[in-house]
Amino acid sequence: MTVLEQPGRAYHPAPPPAWKPRTEAAPLLPDPEPYRVLGTSAAEKADAGLLRELYGALVTGRRYNEQATTLTKQGRLAVYPSTTGQEACQVAAARALRPQDWLFPSYRDTLAAVARGLDPVQALTLLRGDWHTGYDPAEHRIAPLCTPLATQLPHAVGLARAARLKGDDVVALAMVGDGGTSEGDFHEALNFAAVWRAPVVFLVQNNGFAISVPLAKQTAAPSLAHKAVGYGMPGRLVDGNDAVAAYEVLTEAVEQARGGGGPTLVEAVTYRMDAHTNADDATRYRTDSEVEPWRGHDPIALLEAELTGRGLLDEAGAAAARAAAEEVAAGMRERLHADAELDPMDLFAYVYTEPTQQLRAQESMLRAELEADFQAEEEDAR
Amino acid sequence: MTTTAVAGTAAGRKPATMAQALTRAMRDAMAADPAVHVMGEDVGQLGGVFRITQGLAEEFGEDRCADTPLAEAGILGTAVGMAMYGLRPVVEMQFDAFGYPAFEQLVSHVSRMRNRTRGATPMPLTIRVPYGGGIGGVEHHGDSSEAYYMATPGLHVVTPGTVADAYGLLRAAIASDDPVVFMEPKRLYWSKAGWDPERPEEVPGIGRAVVRRPGTTATLVTYGPSVPVCLEAAEAAREEGWDLEVVDLRSLVPFDEETVTASVRRTGRAVVVHESPGFAGPGGEIAARIGERCFHHLEAPVLRVAGLDIPYPPPMLEKHHLPGVDRVLDAVSRLQWEAEWTEGG
Ligand SMILES: Cc1ncc(C[n+]2csc(CCOP(=O)(O)OP(=O)(O)O)c2C)c(N)n1
Numbered sequence: 001m002t003v004l005e006q007p008g009r010a011y012h013p014a015p016p017p018a019w020k021p022r023t024e025a026a027p028l029l030p031d032p033e034p035y036r037v038l039g040t041s042a043a044e045k046a047d048a049g050l051l052r053e054l055y056g057a058l059v060t061g062r063r064y065n066e067q068a069t070t071l072t073k074q075g076r077l078a079v080y081p082s083t084t085g086q087e088a089c090q091v092a093a094a095r096a097l098r099p100q101d102w103l104f105p106s107y108r109d110t111l112a113a114v115a116r117g118l119d120p121v122q123a124l125t126l127l128r129g130d131w132h133t134g135y136d137p138a139e140h141r142i143a144p145l146c147t148p149l150a151t152q153l154p155h156a157v158g159l160a161r162a163a164r165l166k167g168d169d170v171v172a173l174a175m176v177g178d179g180g181t182s183e184g185d186f187h188e189a190l191n192f193a194a195v196w197r198a199p200v201v202f203l204v205q206n207n208g209f210a211i212s213v214p215l216a217k218q219t220a221a222p223s224l225a226h227k228a229v230g231y232g233m234p235g236r237l238v239d240g241n242d243a244v245a246a247y248e249v250l251t252e253a254v255e256q257a258r259g260g261g262g263p264t265l266v267e268a269v270t271y272r273m274d275a276h277t278n279a280d281d282a283t284r285y286r287t288d289s290e291v292e293p294w295r296g297h298d299p300i301a302l303l304e305a306e307l308t309g310r311g312l313l314d315e316a317g318a319a320a321a322r323a324a325a326e327e328v329a330a331g332m333r334e335r336l337h338a339d340a341e342l343d344p345m346d347l348f349a350y351v352y353t354e355p356t357q358q359l360r361a362q363e364s365m366l367r368a369e370l371e372a373d374f375q376a377e378e379e380d381a382r
Numbered sequence: 383m384t385t386t387a388v389a390g391t392a393a394g395r396k397p398a399t400m401a402q403a404l405t406r407a408m409r410d411a412m413a414a415d416p417a418v419h420v421m422g423e424d425v426g427q428l429g430g431v432f433r434i435t436q437g438l439a440e441e442f443g444e445d446r447c448a449d450t451p452l453a454e455a456g457i458l459g460t461a462v463g464m465a466m467y468g469l470r471p472v473v474e475m476q477f478d479a480f481g482y483p484a485f486e487q488l489v490s491h492v493s494r495m496r497n498r499t500r501g502a503t504p505m506p507l508t509i510r511v512p513y514g515g516g517i518g519g520v521e522h523h524g525d526s527s528e529a530y531y532m533a534t535p536g537l538h539v540v541t542p543g544t545v546a547d548a549y550g551l552l553r554a555a556i557a558s559d560d561p562v563v564f565m566e567p568k569r570l571y572w573s574k575a576g577w578d579p580e581r582p583e584e585v586p587g588i589g590r591a592v593v594r595r596p597g598t599t600a601t602l603v604t605y606g607p608s609v610p611v612c613l614e615a616a617e618a619a620r621e622e623g624w625d626l627e628v629v630d631l632r633s634l635v636p637f638d639e640e641t642v643t644a645s646v647r648r649t650g651r652a653v654v655v656h657e658s659p660g661f662a663g664p665g666g667e668i669a670a671r672i673g674e675r676c677f678h679h680l681e682a683p684v685l686r687v688a689g690l691d692i693p694y695p696p697p698m699l700e701k702h703h704l705p706g707v708d709r710v711l712d713a714v715s716r717l718q719w720e721a722e723w724t725e726g727g
Contacts, residue, residue, distance in 0.1 A: 078518050078519070078520050078697050079520055126520055126521060126696075127520060128698075129518065129520055129696045129697035129698045130696055130698050130699075131696050132520075132521040132693075132696055147479075147520065147521055147522040147523075148479060148480060148482070148483075148522055149452060149480075151483075179423075179451075179452035180452065182451035182452045182453040182456070183452060183453050183454075183483065184453060184455050184456070184483060185483070210423070210424075210452045211423070211424045211428065211431065212424045212426075212427055212428035212449070213423065213424060213426075213449050213451075213452065217449050217451070218451050218452065219451070279431070280431075284427060284428050284429070285427050285428055340698060342698055342699060344699055344702045346699075347690060347692050347695055347699055347702060347703065348690075348692065351691070351692050351693065356691070358660075358661055358691055359690075359691055359692070362690050362691065366690075366702055369702075369708070
């Protein structure tokens with residue numbers, strides 16, 4: 001017996017009140033295919049200066065990744081999460097922003113910070129291990145590289161809202177990996193951003209894996225960009241190895257946010273060519289045959305083909321880009337081969353505005369220890 | 383007191399390292415009880431970032447050793463539901479600081495489910511938390527979060543300092559009908575200490591401390607990653623003519639007051655040693671208890687040697703934060719000085 005078959009008064013429900021969506025339904029669904037420019041007719045419209053600029057940044061970015069990876073093998077960095085293969089996302093994210101805007105990077109996005117103009121060595125402070133953040137976030141408008149996944153996303157929303165409340169035309173661009181989209185903070189950030197129509201752009205770099213876990217085990221959604229719909233913001237799907245497409249989509253999203261159009265979720269489809277970090281063994285969860293096809297879809301090669309096809313790049317131009325990249329790498333080597341200058345007393349300097357009594361006592365203890373060590377070394381030397 | 387036999391002969395060779403002992407404990411528990419399920423980030427095919435779950439997915443299938451989406455609150459929250467339906471989840475929080483998103487589930491549900499249901503709904507789940515520093519990890523990879531867990535009634539908090547305890551305590555944790563936060567000192571993962579062929583291969587269940595080294599001058603009360611530090615300090619102290627007793631707590635909640643009290647009453651002096659910050663840290667509770675129970679036996683105040691009261695430092699500076707042998711010996715010498723001063727009038 002169903003509920004309706006129960007004896008008693010006949011049930012004649014009134015029709016429900018008219019339903020209407022909270023906001024006008026904008027075209028929120030992402031394109032069925034990642035948006036591409038390079039290799040299509042749309043590329044002809046792309047500005048030559050922009051293409052060259054992106055190319056230079058990509059070549060430098062690749063070299064930066066290689067150099068940092070080498071430095072890790074030499075023990076000069078504690079760890080380095082490489083973005084080889086993801087340089088286009090990194091560069092596009094940085095270039096889509098104006099100076100007044102803010103970048104909220106994840107722990108993997110060192111290169112985006114460098115492409116925004118940060119000193120390459122300062123950007124590596126966290127990963128070298130001399131301090132947690134090597135720069136002043138407000139000066140560079142780059143939040144600290146964020147290790148706990150997705151936790152920087154609500155910060156970006158809050159900052160963007162604050163800027164809007166103050167009347168500034170600032171946009172925050174927040175970066176997160178595919179794995180990070182499973183965290184509760186991702187959900188809360190997107191929901192707040194949409195409700196507040198905060199000037200934020202969320203960039204998900206879908207590089208296929210969260211350490212060892214492939215995207216299919218991370219989400220059952222057709223794409224990560226689809227997640228936007230449920231929050232009431234547009235989702236865009238873009239080829240993350242196509243620097244021009246990524247730049248266009250992000251620039252459009254940033255400008256829409258700046259103009260009061262609210263947040264956008266951008267999923268850039270890319271691939272992590274290296275292991276998660278040097279501590280990871282990628283052969284445990286993927287085969288060479290899976291990695292191989294992505295070598296043919298390399299962000300630098302894609303742009304290079306376009307540039308040479310249009311006669312915008314010759315061997316001399318390519319050599320100049322490589323030389324510029326080499327210079328950055330040489331600078332990194334030189335500065336990172338020198339031992340970090342550390343003052344252990346800094347441990348106490350920034351815990352509070354005013355150190356507590358307990359911290360002062362601990363400070364004296366450490367100072368005495370260091371002096372004793374120093375004196376012992378002097379004695380030994382004599 | 384229940385004891386857990388340490389698997390040795392029957393199931394093959396003894397694990398050599400603490401990491402292997404932990405793997406073996408889960409393997410044996412899964413083989414013995416189909417209700418035991420392991421889950422977490424990267425625990426399947428990869429075997430976890432520290433390889434502690436290595437081989438479990440192959441042996442027991444991906445339903446019993448499951449990679450989850452990357453979401454700690456989700457991992458612990460779904461484990462609560464699984465436990466309500468009779469399973470015994472063993473979840474991994476990948477690193478100490480990445481367990482924080484799961485605090486809501488831990489504090490609001492895991493720890494109090496039994497209490498709020500008047501015993502009707504036990505929470506037989508184990509939460510494995512690799513913790514502590516000394517491995518050169520960058521920010522958020524070196525926290526010692528045990529004080530937060532200890533401050534939450536309803537949770538057991540245990541931490542091994544030896545290979546044998548790693549096996550025995552993890553078996554006991556999985557067998558427990560109460561939630562256990564199982565703190566794994568990650569810098570001891572590769573340590574081989576603790577299979578003593580002269581000792582019976584049994585580890586008492588949760589709640590028993592052990593005297594790792596008998597002594598008469600003073601008691602070092604410690605646990606987890608600081609156990610080897612204290613044993614080393616005790617060796618070095620012999621040069622000074624000090625004979626130090628080392629008590630390894632193994633279980634922070636419940637806290638074995640008998641073993642600690644008996645030891646301190648014998649020696650009359652105590653130093654509590656741990657890596658997590660000292661202020662409002664585990665040592666404060668322990669020292670207070672010793673004060674309450676041993677006041678008339680004490681020759682000197684109970685001292686604490688702990689990590690500094692700072693956010694966990696970057697790897698290049700962590701050596702200044704972690705309590706090492708010298709700081710322990712220094713504290714012991716301060717106890718001695720107090721004694722001389724008292725005796726000398
Ligand atoms: C809250 C939290 N849980 C776990 C980790 C450990 N961890 C570091 S990176 C990583 C995988 C991240 O994957 P994804 O979000 O896809 O970013 P990607 O590494 O691919 O850039 C994990 C699990 C973490 N940093 N933070």
